[in-house]
Amino acid sequence: MKHVLVTDHLQEVGAEALRREGLEVDVVPPLPEEELCQRIGRYEGLIVRSATKVTARVIEAGHNLRVVGRAGTGVDNIDVDAASRRGIIVMNTPGANTIAAAEHTLALLLTLARKIPEAHGALRERKWERERFVGVEVYGKTLGVIGLGRIGTEVARRALGLRMQVIAYDPYLAAEVAQRLGVELTDLPELFRRSDFITVHTPLTAETRNFIGAEEIARMKAGVRLINCARGGVINEQALAHAILSGRVAGAAVDVFEKEPPWDSPLLGLSQVITTPHLGASTEEAQTGVALAIAQQVADALIRGIVRNAANVPSVEPEILKELQPYLTLAEKMGSFLGQLADGRMAELRLAYAGEVASLSTAPLTVSVLKGLLAPILGEGQVTDVNAPYLARERGLKITESVTQESEDYASLLTAELRTDKGVQEIAGTIFHKREPRIVRIDGYALEAAPAGWMLVFSNRDVPGVIGQIGTIFGSHQINIAGMQLGRERPGGRAVSILNLDGPVPDPVLQEIQNLPTIVSAKLVHL
Numbered sequence: 001m002k003h004v005l006v007t008d009h010l011q012e013v014g015a016e017a018l019r020r021e022g023l024e025v026d027v028v029p030p031l032p033e034e035e036l037c038q039r040i041g042r043y044e045g046l047i048v049r050s051a052t053k054v055t056a057r058v059i060e061a062g063h064n065l066r067v068v069g070r071a072g073t074g075v076d077n078i079d080v081d082a083a084s085r086r087g088i089i090v091m092n093t094p095g096a097n098t099i100a101a102a103e104h105t106l107a108l109l110l111t112l113a114r115k116i117p118e119a120h121g122a123l124r125e126r127k128w129e130r131e132r133f134v135g136v137e138v139y140g141k142t143l144g145v146i147g148l149g150r151i152g153t154e155v156a157r158r159a160l161g162l163r164m165q166v167i168a169y170d171p172y173l174a175a176e177v178a179q180r181l182g183v184e185l186t187d188l189p190e191l192f193r194r195s196d197f198i199t200v201h202t203p204l205t206a207e208t209r210n211f212i213g214a215e216e217i218a219r220m221k222a223g224v225r226l227i228n229c230a231r232g233g234v235i236n237e238q239a240l241a242h243a244i245l246s247g248r249v250a251g252a253a254v255d256v257f258e259k260e261p262p263w264d265s266p267l268l269g270l271s272q273v274i275t276t277p278h279l280g281a282s283t284e285e286a287q288t289g290v291a292l293a294i295a296q297q298v299a300d301a302l303i304r305g306i307v308r309n310a311a312n313v314p315s316v317e318p319e320i321l322k323e324l325q326p327y328l329t330l331a332e333k334m335g336s337f338l339g340q341l342a343d344g345r346m347a348e349l350r351l352a353y354a355g356e357v358a359s360l361s362t363a364p365l366t367v368s369v370l371k372g373l374l375a376p377i378l379g380e381g382q383v384t385d386v387n388a389p390y391l392a393r394e395r396g397l398k399i400t401e402s403v404t405q406e407s408e409d410y411a412s413l414l415t416a417e418l419r420t421d422k423g424v425q426e427i428a429g430t431i432f433h434k435r436e437p438r439i440v441r442i443d444g445y446a447l448e449a450a451p452a453g454w455m456l457v458f459s460n461r462d463v464p465g466v467i468g469q470i471g472t473i474f475g476s477h478q479i480n481i482a483g484m485q486l487g488r489e490r491p492g493g494r495a496v497s498i499l500n501l502d503g504p505v506p507d508p509v510l511q512e513i514q515n516l517p518t519i520v521s522a523k524l525v526h527l
Contacts, residue, residue, distance in 0.1 A: 002302050003042055003064075007031055008049035010071055014291030021299040037061040045298045047071060048078070050260075050278065056082035067301045069294040072097060072281055073151075074231050075311045076204040083312060087384040090311045091297050095150055096289040097281035102154035104280045105199055105229045108253035109159075112225050113138050113197075117274050136196075139163050144195030146211075147230070148173050148183065152201035156183050167191055192219045197227065204231035214239040223250045229280045232256040241266035244273065255280050313386045314363035324360050327414065330437035331365040333451040333527050334416050334429050335372025337439065340525045341457060344422030348398040349373070352415040355407030366401060369416055410440065445487030445496040451527050453482075454501040458513070458522035462488050462495040466518050470499070477509050494520070 004018055006027045018025045023045070030051035031039065040046065040062040047069040048054060054068055059082040068078055070092040083090045111117060114135035122129050143159045145152045148170040156166045160182055167184045169191045178185045191198070198220070202208045212226075213236040226249060228235050237258055243249040251272040257265055260278060267273045281290065300306040307313055351369060353362045370388040374395075383391060392399060407413045410430040417426040428441035429451070439449045442457070449455070460466050467484070474481060483500035505513075505524050514522045 002044045004045035004047060004298060004302075005040065005043045006047045007036075007052045008071070010047060010049065010294075011287050011291040013288055014047070014071070014295040017292055017295035018299055021295075021303060023299060023302065033057060040065065045069065045302055047294055047298060050074070050077055052077065054078040054083075059083050059086055059088065062086075062088070067091065067298055069093075069298045071290045071294045073101075074203055076231060078311075080312050081390070084387050084390040087387040089301055089307055089313060089386050091294070091301070091307070091309050092311060093290050093293040093297070094309055096293045097286040098150045098154055100283040100286035101151045101229055101280040102158060103283075104255060104276075105151070105155045105201075105227055106158050106162075108227050108229065108255065108274060108276070109143075109197060109199065109225075110138065112227065112251050112253040112274055118271060138197070140165070141196040142167060142194050144168070144191040144198040145183070145201065146170075146188075146191070146198065147201035148178060148181075148185075149201060151230075152199075153181065155199060155201065156181060164197075167194060188216075189219060192216065193221060195221060195224060197225050199227040200230045200234050202230055202234055204233050209233050210236045212236065212239075214242070217243045217248060220249070222248060224248075225250050226252045227254075228252070229255040232258045232260060232262075237265050237267055241270060241273075244270055307385070310386075312390075314361065314367055320361060324364065326431045326435050326437065327357055327360070327365055327412070328368045330429050330431060330451075331368035331414060332372035333437055334414060334427055334439070335369035335374075336376060336527055337372075337451055337455075337525055338369075338416055338418050338425060338427055339373040339376045341427075341523055342418050342420055342423075342425040344420030346373075346395065346397050346418060346420050348400070348419040349392075350400050350402075350415075350417040350419070352402045352404070352413075352417075354404045354415070355410060355412040357412035357414065358403045358405050362401065362403060365414065366399065370399075373418070413440075415441075439498070442487065442496050442498075445489065447485040447487035447496065447498065449485040449498040450483065450500065452500070453527065454504050455525045455527065456499040456501060456505060456510075456513070456522065457496070457525055458499075459494065459496050459520040460516075461518045461520070462491060462493050463518055466495075466516075467497070469516055469518075470513055473509060473512055474501075474505075477506070479503060479505060479509065 001024050003024045006015055006025060008030050015025045015027050033055055036058050040058055044064050044066045049071045056079045059079055065088050067089040068083060070078060073092055073094050075090055075092050078090055080090050115133045119133040142165045145156050145168040148168045159166050167186050168178060169186060169188050175185050211234050217239055240252055253274040254267055255276045256278055297308050351366055367385050367388050370392050371383050371385060374383045374388060374391055413428055413430050415428040426443050427439055429437060429439050432438050437451055439451050480502040481499050482502050485498045486495060488495035510524055
């Protein structure tokens with residue numbers, strides 16, 4: 001039975017969902033690093049929210065750990081790189097709290113515009129000070145949305161319903177998508193210049209930490225109001241506090257902080273700042289949805305091998321996975337074939353996807369090629385879908401990809417070219433009859449070979465008797481040839497052949513073949 005540790009007060013419906021799947025579940029409050037390190041060793045799964053920090057030490061202590069689930073969107077409290085090195089899946093629930101976070105953002109925007117918390121506090125103190133709390137209307141004002149993902153999109157929709165003008169900055173979004181939403185895409189300086197309100201909806205990464213600092217605030221419209229319901233650290237708190245005190249920024253509403261609880265934050269003492277204790281996802285509906293979503297995802301990963309919403313491995317929807325599966329098999333076999341065939345230190349892997357496969361999700365295919373490529377070098381079981389890209393980067397392997405919708409010879413074609421310090425090796429493959437992988441080209445030579453079992457791959461001068469000589473050697477050593485494919489440039493030129501064999505070839509026999517005068521190179525590949 002597999003074991004899952006749940007921390008951070010996940011709703012009980014999540015733990016119950018895990019138990020219904022046959023998993024053994026322990027539920028504990030948030031644990032400090034040392035205690036979590038002592039406890040994590042026996043668990044295959046760990047589910048956290050934002051309070052528990054899953055550090056590199058925790059990852060190393062999790063000897064059996066296979067998946068870490070974050071009940072929420074951000075994964076900045078999890079050392080994703082450390083998990084990737086260990087082949088541990090890190091997943092989140094990006095859609096489950098979207099509505100709650102978007103509604104909280106709008107709630108903060110409106111209360112900021114009308115100074116509602118201050119007015120409420122004054123009235124509780126029996127002070128009637130209407131003139132002190134004159135606000136501004138949001139009607140007709142310009143809202144700048146930084147990050148038009150799930151939450152940013154829902155915020156934009158609601159702001160448009162309030163008859164605000166919405167502009168957005170998102171370098172990864174197509175202009176047509178924003179246009180259909182009714183939002184104008186713009187660059188960052190333009191957004192700063194035009195916006196009356198600015199709301200950020202980006203993850204916290206090395207690139208987005210202190211994304212908005214003193215320099216950015218100085219370029220904003222005087223009297224701007226800022227809202228942050230995304231991640232603490234995206235807006236520099238010191239810079240924001242200084243801008244509010246100087247009058248450059250009229251006010252701010254902040255739900256997330258660089259350090260939580262934020263007792264040392266300079267924003268807490270400012271009357272122009274509305275603060276809430278990380279409540280963006282704190283609705284009954286969102287918490288139930290997040291708990292059920294992460295429980296199902298972790299169960300699927302541990303029991304069925306299905307991965308969704310992973311931060312460190314490409315995720316594929318089940319209906320797309322069925323169509324993609326034959327290509328995943330082909331991609332891994334091609335990578336393994338190439339890794340066993342090539343000589344020298346790997347420098348660059350070039351992948352090209354052409355035809356129908358180009359319209360599918362190619363990221364998982366790239367991971368499969370890398371997994372197949374590295375496994376013969378690092379050992380079976382050491383390379384997974386999770387750590388294959390990390391291991392490739394660690395070895396200095398440059399990876400380039402290209403996609404084209406047209407393929408002249410086949411409906412779909414995958415091409416992999418590996419450059420090493422000793423030369424270049426290229427193979428291409430496709431799928432026959434929707435399920436059968438085939439290698440259809442090696443170093444420019446056309447052939448059709450099933451990538452399976454033991455395979456002798458050799459290059460030779462195209463002269464009579466080569467196949468007969470090899471057949472004689474194999475016959476004398478009781479090695480049976482199951483299939484043969486031949487590709488050549490021209491009669492009398494150079495040829496490349498693949499022999500499918502019923503078993504392995506001992507080293508002395510392989511050496512005997514390599515010593516034939518007509519053989520340029522010969523290698524044994526096992527898939």
